[in-house]
Amino acid sequence: xxxxxxxxxxxxxxxxxxxxxxxRMGGGTAKQFLPLRGEPVLVHTVRLFSECPLVDEIVIxxxxxxxxxxxxxxxxxxxHIVAGGPxxxxxxxxxxxxxxSRPRVVCVHDAAxxxxxxxxxxxxxxxxxxxxxxxxxxxxxxTVKVVGSDGYVTGTPDRAxxxxxxxxxxxxxxxLLHAFRSARAEGFLGTDCASLLERQGxxxxxxxxxxxxxxLTTPEDFLLAEAILGRRSRG
Ligand code: CTP
Ligand code: MG
Numbered sequence: 001x002x003x004x005x006x007x008x009x010x011x012x013x014x015x016x017x018x019x020x021x022x023x024r025m026g027g028g029t030a031k032q033f034l035p036l037r038g039e040p041v042l043v044h045t046v047r048l049f050s051e052c053p054l055v056d057e058i059v060i061x062x063x064x065x066x067x068x069x070x071x072x073x074x075x076x077x078x079x080h081i082v083a084g085g086p087x088x089x090x091x092x093x094x095x096x097x098x099x100x101s102r103p104r105v106v107c108v109h110d111a112a113x114x115x116x117x118x119x120x121x122x123x124x125x126x127x128x129x130x131x132x133x134x135x136x137x138x139x140x141x142x143t144v145k146v147v148g149s150d151g152y153v154t155g156t157p158d159r160a161x162x163x164x165x166x167x168x169x170x171x172x173x174x175x176l177l178h179a180f181r182s183a184r185a186e187g188f189l190g191t192d193c194a195s196l197l198e199r200q201g202x203x204x205x206x207x208x209x210x211x212x213x214x215x216l217t218t219p220e221d222f223l224l225a226e227a228i229l230g231r232r233s234r235g
Pocket of ligand 1: 084085088
């Protein structure tokens with residue numbers, strides 16, 4: 001349906017990096033293809049965007065494009081399944097090649113986060129008119145220490161200033177493309193997209209997310225995800 005920025009109608013393109021190998025999860029099958037309450041993780045994730053009325057198109061980056069096409073190729077709004085790259089940043093870059101220069105908002109969301117609440121997605125997209133870069137994040141629950149390579153603590157940042165950053169991350173296309181080009185030219189590799197824009201001095205706004213929006217990373221995350229989906233299905 002698209003959103004409005006300064007009176008202009010702007011399309012919403014979603015990029016889903018799904019080309020990881022899930023080293024920390026272990027096992028023979030990449031986590032995005034593992035079943036969660038009977039359906040592959042990737043199906044849960046893509047459906048969230050297919051069903052969001054604000055989303056116009058979905059581009060997925062995957063290594064196993066055949067399997068990906070079989071699983072989600074026919075879901076509404078999925079327009080392209082591109083080959084992923086060696087790092088997450090490379091996979092997002094590959095998908096970005098299909099995002100055209102006309103004004104639009106780009107929403108990047110990990111395939112491995114199938115529990116994103118629909119209202120968080122909708123709210124962060126609706127806010128996009130006001131901010132060139134947004135990250136969904138939650139305040140950290142643990143005390144976080146900085147630890148040196150010798151294994152000793154070197155500092156304890158004030159927890160009130162620390163946020164655990166998730167996806168979706170939502171950007172205006174032009175600064176996003178510029179930040180990616182600069183990072184590639186300078187050999188900078190970030191673990192999220194926003195860090196590329198931070199380097200360019202683009203202000204990044206934090207949008208409050210949900211602790212339920214976990215990234216399936218290690219096996220116990222699946223237990224928690226099953227429990228959350230179970231509770232949701234019971235209403
Ligand atoms: N991803 C990607 N291309 C890569 C690496 C990661 O598209 N080369 C995707 C993953 O599929 C995942 C998201 O980026 O949906 C977040 O990455 P992460 O949770 O780190 O997944 P993996 O890289 O698969 O896991 P690990 O780091 O444990 O190997
Ligand atoms: Mg990874």
